[in-house]
Each structure stands twice: as structure tokens, then as C-alpha cells.
Amino acid sequence: MRTSMAATAAALAITALLAVCTPPAASASALAAGPVVGVGGKCADVAAAGTGNGTAVQLYDCNGSNAQKWTVGTDGTIRALGKCLDVTGQGTANGTKLQLWDCNGSGAQQWSAESDGHLKNPQSGRYLDVPGGSTANGTRLQIWDRNTNPWQTWHLPDGTTPPPGSCAPALGSGQYDTPVTFGGKTYQVRVHVPQRAAGARLPLVLDLHGSQSTGPGQLSYSNLAPVADAKGFVVAAPTGATPSGSGYIWNVPYVTSGATRDDVGFLRQVIDTLTGSACLDPSRIYATGYSGGGRMTSALGCLLSDRIAAIAPVAGLRAGRPDPANGGRPDPASCTPSRSVPVIAFHGRQDTTNPYDGGGDNTAWRYSVPVAQQRWAALNGCTAGPAVTQVTAHVQRSVYSSCRGQGDVELYTVSDGGHTWPDSPQDNGNGKVTHEISANDLMWDFFQRHPMP
Structure with a gap:
């Protein structure tokens, strides 16, 4: 008809x-x-x-x-x-x-x-x-x-049949929203996909927004898309489900109240969905995030270590919730990864939202950033460090090494940096943005050296 x-x-x-x-x-x-x-x-x-x-x-x-x-x-x-x-x-x-x-x-x-x-x-x-x-x-x-x-049956021009084990993505190159279904609901996730060789599986970097923001806002703030195009990885910038201010917050386990979604489960589903539709390499799944997204990234290292190869929290490194008996240290029971998780983190000494030396919200912050780094070093069985070097006039690098499963733990401390993303093109009004280092370049170099074992 x-x-x-x-x-x-x-x-x-x-x-x-x-x-x-x-x-x-x-x-x-x-x-x-x-x-x-x-x-x-x-x-x-x-x-x-x-x-x-x-x-x-x-x-x-x-x-x-x-x-x-x-x-x-x-x-x-x-x-x-x-x-x-x-x-x-x-x-x-x-x-x-x-x-x-x-x-x-x-x-x-x-x-x-x-x-x-x-x-x-x-x-x-x-x-x-x-x-x-x-x-x-x-x-x-x-x-x-x-x-x-x-x-x-079709005969294509010579050289067009992919080799065995290759993958044909449903998602082409570009930046757009793609659906992810979890818990009976469908959510739109902003993704950026670079050009790729035929059949190639690409790494993924989850890019998690700060509190009261969104996935698209974070992708703009972090400026990861140009790096993804240059280096050849997919960026996924999902959005939290719990409304807050003009945006949303993440349901960080043990610390977020009034949450409306299991975000560890949701982000696992994002990974699973995109592994098929965007042809991802399961051994090269990474996570980064800013502020509340950095705390959520840290939680993924604790609770999703079977899928996340390495993490890069920005202005939000944690190693579990503050211990209720002593807020100056992490609660060991709240972060129990199944393997060593390599960590690279960035934090400003002048951060007044998530203070470098600790303090602030009893349920979400309290212990210092160096204590969080030290706890990750202990979880990863590191036996050397911290080795401290001055990278630039205002940036110091601290490294724990000789870790089990190559689980190195690095921290870049910006002495004059605020609650900001190093080298972001945007001034978010939360203090100085350093351009002495690029968080994006450093984390991608770290990720490349730390695939899933």
C-alpha cells in the first residue's frame, strides 16, 4: 500500500x-x-x-x-x-x-x-x-x-567491513542529549562524542556538575569537549534528580538528605547504556566532577570501583563521609572499594565552600583535603609518599606512590585558588581561577596511564 x-x-x-x-x-x-x-x-x-x-x-x-x-x-x-x-x-x-x-x-x-x-x-x-x-x-x-x-545482502565499497570485535556506534559524533532509562523513568544525558576510526571503542569521562547546576552547565564550565575532540574520548554530563536552587544536587551516599534517586545506580546505568550506544571501552571508564560533583565522583570511587577505572575530583575530594565520632577523619565503613582506585584531585587553598583544611557542613565535609588524600593512599596500599614538588609559582603537587594495583594518589593544591576548576574559561564568582595548570590536561594524562587492571 x-x-x-x-x-x-x-x-x-x-x-x-x-x-x-x-x-x-x-x-x-x-x-x-x-x-x-x-x-x-x-x-x-x-x-x-x-x-x-x-x-x-x-x-x-x-x-x-x-x-x-x-x-x-x-x-x-x-x-x-x-x-x-x-x-x-x-x-x-x-x-x-x-x-x-x-x-x-x-x-x-x-x-x-x-x-x-x-x-x-x-x-x-x-x-x-x-x-x-x-x-x-x-x-x-x-x-x-x-x-x-x-x-x-549488500556489497559495499572495498574496505568498509569492520574487523571482528569492532563496534558500530548508534551515537554519531557531535554533542546532544541521549536517553537513559533508570528506575522506570527516562532521563536525558548530555553527551559529546568525537570523531572516531571505524569500529573503535572509546574511553568515557563522566563529568558531574556541582550543586545547583546541571549536566550541560558543567560541560560548559569544565570545557572538556575540546579536549575530548583532541584526545578521542566521550564525555557524558548527566544531571542530578534532586532539585536545589536553580539546578540539582547529587544523592551522595551517607550525606545527602531528601534525595529522589539512587545516583550510584543511575550513573552505573549511564555507563551501561553508553557502553553499547556509544561503543565504549569498558576498561577505560573515568569520572570527574566539580564541588558536589567532586564529592559524588569520590563516592563512585568508593562504591563503583568495579566500573570506574580512576577518578579526578575537582574542589571535592572525599574518602567517605566524616566519621560521626570524629569529624576530622573519614568513616572507614563508608568507603570500601573492591580494588585500588587511582585518584588525581585539584583543590584551592582559598576555597571557602569546601575548605581545604576542613570544617563546614558536618555531614558532607569536615575533614581536610590532605586527610582525604591520605585515606585514599591507605585504601590503595601506597608505601611511598607523600612526595611534594612545587609545579608552578602557586601550584604544589603531592603524590603517594608504590601503591597496590598502580593506585597512585595525586593532589594538586593551588595556593591562591578558590572554589574553581583550574584553567576553566569561566569565572564562576567563587574565587580565583588559576591558569598555571590545566585540570583537563593533567587528569586526561593521568587517566591514560590508569586503565582498569
Whole structure:
């Protein structure tokens, strides 16, 4: 049955709206270019070589024209005439037609070549298909459940089939929100995905916001996206669920009251979801965060050490809650990682929100930053240190080393630094931002040296 004009218009309108809401995908490096050949020796073809959004993609006699010259990109896209092979309206149902559309980084434009010639759209879980195996010129291509019919077998240009064990991401390069479902609810998580080589699995850095902020606000404040592009890792900046001020706070175990979500469980789900959709390397999952996000990052080191390879709290290093019997030290029972967790931390001596020397909120802070570092060194079985060096005029580095499982513990202390992120381009009004060091560069160098054992 032909799709009605009204339904087609509605589908195109939905796709147009999604294209507007999704940041454009950067141009991809090409694996190969040439025809995509299917059943009957015919080619995937852009109808009448049209370049308008919504132009049908069909089966047609192979003729060597530009309408049949497809570029298979390193970002999972398949492109012709400067646009992308797209599933109409982000559809996932059997029979959803294919079209040409502006490249926008959405899952509707992601394709995974399998070794037996099948071509999968991971977002829908369905495959490039010729309806009924028709070889008539002009047959509109669609997606359909995987089967063994010859009309789901495609011959791509040479060099486009990923090697065994590789991964085809559902999430293309760019920055956008992606859904994560936890506890019966779906939350939008801001992610930044760099360009990648075909089939490559990438590291992940969780970037956790401070109290009364949001994931997108933190991604802007930390300025991690340019580093992710340069170094090749995914950044995920989720948002807490407990309202506070103009934003949200994290449910830090043992210290947050009135929380509305198990955030350790939620962040585990973020990791699990993105491991599949963004093709992550499970051995290179890291966490950083600012202020309350730094305290949450510390808690992940304590409670999620089976998934988090290393942590980098900024203005928020903890090693469990303050001991109720003596607030000047951590409660040993509240931080029991299953393995040594490498730690790199950054803190300003002039921080009045989370004071370097301790004090403040009885339930969340109290003991000093050096005591937190010392406790992590004890948890990691470090036998050397602290070795202290002056890095710059106002920055000192303290290191515990010779640790079990390479669980080094480093602390960068900024003598004139406030409650701030070193080298952030933003002044948040909480004291001086040092530019003598870059927290981003230092933590990424540390992360690279400390994958999951």
C-alpha cells in the first residue's frame, strides 16, 4: 500500500524537527566510496539525483552516476550528494522507508556493516531491505527485521567491513542529549562524542556538575569537549534528580538528605547504556566532577570501583563521609572499594565552600583535603609518599606512590585558588581561577596511564 501524502508529510515534518534540534554532524573521513550493490545486481540510488531533504532512496540499474556514489564514513554514516542515508522520521518499525537528509548525527543515520553483507541501523535494530526482493527500478528501500533473504545482502565499497570485535556506534559524533532509562523513568544525558576510526571503542569521562547546576552547565564550565575532540574520548554530563536552587544536587551516599534517586545506580546505568550506544571501552571508564560533583565522583570511587577505572575530583575530594565520632577523619565503613582506585584531585587553598583544611557542613565535609588524600593512599596500599614538588609559582603537587594495583594518589593544591576548576574559561564568582595548570590536561594524562587492571 502506498503511504498517503498526509502521512508522508507528517513523517517529513517530524524528521525536519529532529534535524533542527540535533546539532549537525561534522564531515566524516571516508573509509571508501563507490556503489552499494544489492539484489539483482542493482544499486542503491538517490531518486533523480535529487538533493532535497526527503528525496527517496531506491533500487535502480547501476549506472556509475553520482546518485549511486556512496561514501562510507568513519562516523557510521553512508553519504551521497553531500547528504546522509536516513531512516524517515527516526522510525524504527518494519517498513520505514529510507531517504536522503542533511547529516545531523542522529541514530537514524547510523549504519553498521556486518561480515555477511547485512547493513544494520543500530537505533532501530533493523536492516537495509528491498521490499519483497523486488528488482524493479524505483523500488523504495526500507528497514526490516534481519532475515536470510538475498535482498538484505549488500556489497559495499572495498574496505568498509569492520574487523571482528569492532563496534558500530548508534551515537554519531557531535554533542546532544541521549536517553537513559533508570528506575522506570527516562532521563536525558548530555553527551559529546568525537570523531572516531571505524569500529573503535572509546574511553568515557563522566563529568558531574556541582550543586545547583546541571549536566550541560558543567560541560560548559569544565570545557572538556575540546579536549575530548583532541584526545578521542566521550564525555557524558548527566544531571542530578534532586532539585536545589536553580539546578540539582547529587544523592551522595551517607550525606545527602531528601534525595529522589539512587545516583550510584543511575550513573552505573549511564555507563551501561553508553557502553553499547556509544561503543565504549569498558576498561577505560573515568569520572570527574566539580564541588558536589567532586564529592559524588569520590563516592563512585568508593562504591563503583568495579566500573570506574580512576577518578579526578575537582574542589571535592572525599574518602567517605566524616566519621560521626570524629569529624576530622573519614568513616572507614563508608568507603570500601573492591580494588585500588587511582585518584588525581585539584583543590584551592582559598576555597571557602569546601575548605581545604576542613570544617563546614558536618555531614558532607569536615575533614581536610590532605586527610582525604591520605585515606585514599591507605585504601590503595601506597608505601611511598607523600612526595611534594612545587609545579608552578602557586601550584604544589603531592603524590603517594608504590601503591597496590598502580593506585597512585595525586593532589594538586593551588595556593591562591578558590572554589574553581583550574584553567576553566569561566569565572564562576567563587574565587580565583588559576591558569598555571590545566585540570583537563593533567587528569586526561593521568587517566591514560590508569586503565582498569
